[in-house]
Amino acid sequence: MKIGIVCYPTYGGSGVVATELGKALSLEGHEVHFITYSQPRRLDFFNENLYYHEVGVRSYPLFKYPPYELALASKLVDVVKYEQLDILHVHYAIPHASAAFMAKQILATEGISIPVVTTLHGTDITLVGKDPTYTPVVTFSINASDGITSVSDDLRKDTLSHFDIQKPIEVIPNFIDLERFKKQPKEHFKTAICPNGEKLLVHTSNFRSVKRVNDVIRVFDQVRRSMPCKLLMVGDGPDRPEAEALCRKLGTCADVRFLGKLDAVEEVLSVADLFLMPSEKESFGLAALEAMACEVPVLSSDAGGIPELNKDGYSGYLSPIGDIDDMVEKAKKILDDDHLPTFKANALARAKEFDISNILPKYEAYYQQVLANY
Ligand code: GMT
Structure with a gap:
């Protein structure tokens, strides 16, 4: 598969999960394209299946707030079209799910169709998403996703109780690479x-x-x-x-x-x-x-x-x-x-029990399921 991954490229948990997932998928032979505003912190090795596309945000004196979501949507259009991606996987709903929705609409005008999977990580739902400032957009863009995953059953329940979500949410927990995280002689x-x-x-x-x-x-x-x-x-x-x-x-x-x-x-x-x-x-x-x-x-x-x-x-x-x-x-x-x-x-x-080798197949199977139902 050719997979586009959107995430926050920082030390935060959602960025770590997204980056480690992309690295593991690339080692399985999938072509993985990271689309973020800077190189993800954990993207610390390269192989022939890994690509990184930087989202540049142009500012202008008129803009009090640089429009990152628009720059991301434009970059997604470009990468999906020219790299011929099969699926987009966005981590953290805000603003990635709505940017993906916008990109999808633009691509549709050119006859290009791509499914979007949104992974909910936590504060995008429990803190920021519940804020009335964002609730309508979060609800809409989660429902507009072709697949939704959540990192725990508790977050799935919390999402369903606070937002009017019309689609099933698949629980796929966080994972760990036991080759890297192991007790070392220190x-x-x-x-x-x-x-x-x-x-x-x-x-x-x-x-x-x-x-x-x-x-x-x-x-x-x-x-x-x-x-x-x-x-x-x-x-x-x-x-x-x-x-x-x-x-x-x-x-x-x-x-x-x-x-x-x-x-x-x-x-x-x-x-x-x-x-x-x-x-x-x-x-x-x-x-x-x-x-x-x-x-x-x-x-x-x-x-x-x-x-x-x-x-x-x-x-x-x-x-x-x-x-x-x-x-x-x-x-x-x-x-x-x-x-x-x-x-x-x-x-x-x-x-x-949370070794990446147990969790990676769950994501691969979920992508196949979303593609099959698309
Ligand atoms: O912990 C944070 O505040 C960072 C945040 C993030 O999205 O980067 O972490 C959330 O996602 C992680 C990966 O799925 C989860 O392991 C953390 O529990 C979750 N944090 C919270 O829910 C506060």
């Missing part, structure tokens, strides 16, 4: 961070308010009163200054390090003992899956689709959103030396 790094054998807790995110990074700091602060431990905060975003201020207030600065954005997050995860994800909303929790693949148990909230990944009492524990005391108790249970090895083994076993 003991020197562990020794540098935890010189006295302390337990290492890790959080990675974009530090937006839905991630509740202050909960991470508060949980850590209480856990460290019971056992020696350190915390690594990976990533960056709007709530980082507040989290740093909270560390200063609680006096935890000596035990907490903010590392900023990291490309090789698997190296940090390789030496971690516990991953913290206290999110307010989380359609799936790809960052937790990456941790589990590196044998790190997960203490998470029970938000959204997280329970479809993190099995309570097996790969870690689930706590109610914002229940710091519960999280502290469960963190201590996981970190207990008698329990930790079992939780680590279970985390890996659970991650293996």
